[in-house]
Amino acid sequence: MNLLSILTFLPLIAGIIILVAPSGWQKQFKYITLAVTLVQIAISGYIYFHFDNSLRGVDLINSYQFKEQISWIRLDLGSMGKLQIDYFLGIDGLSVPFLLLTSIIMMVATISSWEIKTNLKGYFALFLLLDTAIIGVFCALDFFLFYIFYELMLLPLYFLIGMWGGVRREYAAIKFFLYTLAGSVFMLLIMVGLYFSVTDPETGNHTFNMVHMMNPANYSGDSIFGSLAQQTLLGIPARLLGFIILFIAFAIKVPIVPLHTWLPDAHVEAPTPVSIILAGILLKVGGYGILRICYGIFPDAAIHTSWWLGLIGVVSIVYGALNALAQKDLKRLIAYSSVSHMGFVLLGTASLTAEGAAGSVMQMISHGFLSAMLFFLVGIVYNRVHDREIANFRGLANIMPQYTAFVMIAFFASLGLPGFSAFIAEAFSLIGAFNSETVNGAIPRWMAIAGSVGILLSAAYFLWTLQRMFFGQTRLMGGEEWRTKLNDLTMREKLALAPLALLALILGVFPSLAFDKINGSVLELIHHVTGK
Template sequence: MGLLSILIFLPLVFGMFILLMPKALNHYFKYLTVGVSLVQLLIASWLYFNFKTGDGFTGVNQLAQYQWVEKLDWIRLDVGSFGTLQIDYLLGVDGFSIGLVWLSALVMLIASLSSWEIKSNLKGYFALFLLLDTAIIGVFCSLDLFLFYIFYELMLLPLYFLIGMWGGVRREYAAIKFFLYTLFGSIFMLLVIAGLYLSVTDPETGNHTFNLVHAMNPANYSAGSIFSALDNIQILGFSARAIGFIIVFIAFAIKVPVFPFHTWLPDAHVEAPTPISIILAGILLKVGGYGIIRIAYGIFPDIAISLSWWMGLLGVISIIYGAMNALAQTDLKRLIAYSSVSHMGFVLLGIASLTSEGINGAMMQMISHGFLSVMLFFIVGVIYNRVHDRDIYNFRGLANQMPVFTGFVMIAFFASLGLPGFSAFIAEAFSLIGAFSSQSLNGLLPRWMAVVAAIGILLGAGYFLWTLQRMFFGTLRLKKEEWKAQLVDLNFREKLVLFPLAALALVLGIMPSLVFNVMSSSINQFILLFK
C-alpha cells in the first residue's frame, strides 16, 4: 500500500474503530480524531515538500507528470462487443492536486479541533467526520474517473447527516437542499463519464477505460468515439462535446458555487455546526474548482476555449453579486458565506482567462481562500459558542473585551479583503492580471471583465471594514448584560487553531513561491492543451 492509499484510508480505518468502541469511551473519540488528522497532515506535508518539479516530471497525456502513482487492476468485466470493461484503482498527484491534498489535511485537523464543541452522539459524529475525510482526500488523488466519482458522491452522505443532525434550527431544510443540489449535478455528470468511457481507450490493452489521464489525450476523440459520432446531432445548437462540457461544468459550478447555482451555500453554512462550515468553505468549494480544471477544461479543451467568455462572465457576476449580498447581511456567518461566493468568482475568472498568470492566480486563490475561510468561520464559532448569537448589530466594542481575539479578527479580515502582504492579494492580483492580459494573449476575455472584477475587491473592503468597525470598535455595548461575563478571550485550543492560519496568510503573501514553484510545471503543461 502506497502513501496515497494510507493518506486516504487511514481516517476510514479509525472511523470504523470508533464505531466498534464502547460508548463509555466517547470522551476519547475527539482525541483519536485529532490524532488521525495530525498524522494525515504530517504525511501530506512530507508529500508536498518532497514533490519534484521540473522537465523530468511533465507530460501532457501521460502519467509522467504525476507522482506517487498507484495502479491496480480493480474491475475487469467482459461486456461482449464492447470488449472488456476496465476500471483501475489509480492514484497520483501533480501540481494541481498536491497543494489541495495538503490544504485538505490542514483543514480537517482544524475542523477536528473545532469539533470539540460537539456534545451529542459523539460516536456517530466522529465516524461520519472521518468517512468524509477519506472521501475528500480520495477526490484529489483519483486518476480514474469511476474512482473519482465514487469519492465525489461519497462526500454527500456524511455531509448530509453532519448538517442535518448536528446543525441549527433549520438543519433539515439546509441538508436536503445541499443534497439535492449536488446530486442533481452529479447524476448527469455520470452520463458524461459513461460517454467518456466509450470514447477513451487504453493504449496498452486496447480496452475502453475510465483513465482520467488518457481522457485528456485529444487522440482518443477519433472518428470512432461516441462523442464524435454524436457531434453531428445538434441539441439547441450545441454538439455532444459541448453538452458534455456544460453538464460537467454545472456539476462542479454547484460545488464552487458559481452564480446562479449558489443558493444552497448560505443556508448550509448558517445551519451547519462550525466544524462543518469550516470543511464546506475550506475544502468542498475547492473540489468544484479542481473539477472544473481537471475534468471540464482538461477533457474538453476545445469547448472550454469557445465558452470561456461565458465562464469569465459568470465569474465576474459571482464576484459582484456575492459581494453585494455580503454588504446586505446582518448575520456574521451569512456575510462570510456570501463573501465566499465572491472570492471563488476570482477562481473561475482566472481559469477562464486560460493564461498562466490567471490559472496560477486561481489555484493560489483556492489555497488562500481555503485557510482564510476556515479562519473566518472559526472566528464566528468563537463568538457563537459563547453567547449563541451572530447578529452584527448585537455587538459593539469587542476589542476592549477580547483584545487577542480582535487581533486575529483583524488579520483575517485584512487578509481576506486582499491587503498587500497577505496571500489573498497575490491570488486576486494574478487572477486579475490573467484576465486583463487574456485579450492580448489569446483574445478570450475582454479587459472590462478584469476592471469590473476589481470592483469586487473594493466591495470586499466595504463589508469587512464595516463589520470590524461595528462589532469591535467603540464603547462596549452588548444586547444582553450577561454576555459580558461570557465573552472571555481566546483559550489555548482556539489560539492553537488561529495562530498557524494567520501565519500562513502572511507567509504565502510574502513568499508565494512556496505554492507557485510546486504548481508551475503542471500549469505550463495544462496550458499546452489549449494551443
C-alpha cells in the same frame, strides 16, 4: 502501500475503529480523530516537499507523481469488450497543494469539534468518512473512482448538517443534498459517454482512466464525444454539451451565481466544524474539478466557452460582495464573501493564461485557509452567547483583545491587503484576465476591471463590520450576562487559529512556496487547452 492510499484510507480505518469501540470511549474519539489528522499533515507535508518541481514541460498526460495503479474491476461484456475500472491514484501540481490544505483544515475542524457534545460516535465516524472522500477526490485518476469519492462526500455532509446543525438544519441539509445530487446524476451520464469514447492503448478495452480521456488521440471519430464538427446532440456539439453539464455539476460546488443559493443556508445551519470544511475544502473540489476534468478532457469546449465563464466569474464576484454588504448575520456575510472570492477562481481560469490559472489555484488555497479561520472565529462568539447578529455587538475589542487581533488579521487578509496570500492570488487572477485579450482573446479587459470592483466591495463590508462590532464603547445586546460569557481566546482556540494566520502571511510573503509546485502543471494545462 502507496503513500496516497495511506493518506486516503487512514481516516476510514479510524472511523471504523470508532464505530466498533465501546461507548465508554466517547471522550477519546476526538483525540483519535485529532491524531489521524496530525498523521495526515505529516504524510501530506512529506508528499508536498518531495514533489518534484523539475518535471515540467508541455505534457499533461505524463506529469503525475506518486502513482499507484491496480486492476480493480474486469467484466466481460461479450461483443462490447471488457469493462475496465482501475484503482488509479496520482497527483500533479494542481492536486498536491490541496492534499496539504485538506489535512490542515481537517485538523482545525477537529479542534473545533470539541464543541460537539451529543452522539460523538456517529459524529466522528461521519467526520472521518468525509475526510477519506475529500482526499480521494484529489488523488483519483480513474473517473469511476473519482465519482465514488465525489458522491461519498454527500452522505456524511447530509447527516453532519442535518443532525448537528441549527434550527433549520433539515431544510439546509436537504437543499444541499438535492443541489449536489442533481449535478452528479448528469455527471454520471457524461462519464459513461466518455467511457465508450476512450480505449486503453495496452488492453484495447474502454476505460474510465482520466489520463487517457485527456489524450485527444484516444477519441474515436464516430463516438458521441468524437469531434465538435462531426457530432451533435440536441443541436449542440456533443463535446460542448458534455463540458457544460460537467461544468454545472462542479459549479454547484464552487458555487457560482446562480447555483449558490444552497451555500448561505448550509453555512448558517451547519455546526462550526462543518462550516469550516465546507468553505475551506468543499468549495475547492468544484474549482479543482473544473480545471482537472472540464478543462483537461474538453479543452476545445473550454476555449469556446471562456467568454461566458469569465462573465459568470465577474457576476459572482460583484453579486456575492453586494450581498455580503447587506447581511446582518456575521456567518451569512462570510458565506456570501466566499461566493465573491471564488468568483476570482472562475475569472482567472477563464482567462486561459498561465498567470490567471496560477492565480485561481492560489486563490483556492488562500481562501481555504482564510475562510476556515473566519468561520472558526464566528463559531467562537456563537458558542459563547448563541448570537451572530452584527448589530448586537459593539466594542468587542475592549473585552476580547486577542480575539479581535485574529479577526483583524482574517479580515485584512481576506480583503486582499498586500503581504497576505489573498493579495497575491487576486492580483494574479486579475493580471491573467487583463492580459487575456492580448494573449489569446479569451476574455475582454473590462472583465478584469469589473472584477477589481469586488476587491473594493470586500474592503467595504469587512471594514464596516470591523468598525461596528469591535470598536467604540462596549455595548452588548445581552448586557452584563454576555460580558461575563465573552471570555477571550482559550489555548485550544489559539492553537487552531495561529497556523491559519501564519500560513496566510507566509504565502503572502513567500508565494513561491505554492507557485513552485503549481507552475509546471499550470503551464501544461494551458498548453493542453490553447496549444500555446
